[in-house]
Amino acid sequence: MSNIQDKVVIITGASSGIGEATAKELASKGAKLVLAARREDRLKKLQVEIQSSGGQAIYKVTDVTSRQQVEELAAYALKEFGKIDVLVNNSGIMPQAFLSENKVDEWDKMIDVNIKGVLYAIAAILPSMRERKSGHVINLSSVAGHNIYPGGTVYCGTKFAVRAISEGLRQEEAMSGTNIRVTNISPGAVTSELLETTTDSTMKAGLDEFYKVAIDADRIARAIAFAIEQPSDVGINEMIIRPTVQVG
């Protein structure tokens, strides 16, 4: 039996891209999914698709920038399924531009979704995982959490932060003996709706060119499944997954 069977998995940002692909992959391996994002029509459609293939999924409309909504998401998972085994902390946006463009509102949004949203989700699920002495937190960082490039400064900053949060959480849980595993996933270029969050036309044109080599989101979903599938005494802590032909 797969080590994913019957695991309760919350996925933030499940309405498209990597989150949606991960939901489908884990559903096919018997997980009980709690899908979260802001677009209810997408979540409903995905739930129906998963259920009609014999999988299990519920959803809750959630804006991860609202601490209250994220707490309600965790409470809903516990009420419906009685436990939370895995958090796939995946919601993210990437409005890239040079700092000189002064898109301060976009910096705020990136920090709110990519950093604070990730932390709110960890805060919401950690108490129940610690109580059960079992759990797995999977954070979506990026190659941009390892490399810095012009125009990506704030996005890179948020993804470096996610990587720091992953490693800090890993160390703290390891020293506390809670058996909570932490996986930091750093994708390269992946086909999704992420580029649509870049409003700067020059930057968007460059990204469109760079993303010509992008791989499908199900490649990342498979890596996430691999991390979950390992025996509970094994933590896959860091994965960088680029298209084979991606240079930077």
Ligand SMILES: NC(=O)c1ccc[n+]([C@@H]2O[C@H](COP(=O)([O-])OP(=O)(O)OC[C@H]3O[C@@H](n4cnc5c(N)ncnc54)[C@H](OP(=O)(O)O)[C@@H]3O)[C@@H](O)[C@H]2O)c1
């Ligand atoms: N695609 C890539 O090349 C790539 C590379 C490296 C890392 N990543 C990371 O992978 C993660 C998933 O991105 P993706 O590529 O799958 O992009 P995507 O297709 O745009 O998906 C992003 C998801 O985040 C959700 N989201 C955005 N703002 C939110 C909010 N305030 N509250 C809740 N959910 C929110 C979106 O749902 P709603 O709009 O419905 O809320 C959507 O489901 C992100 O963290 C991204 O930074 C992606």
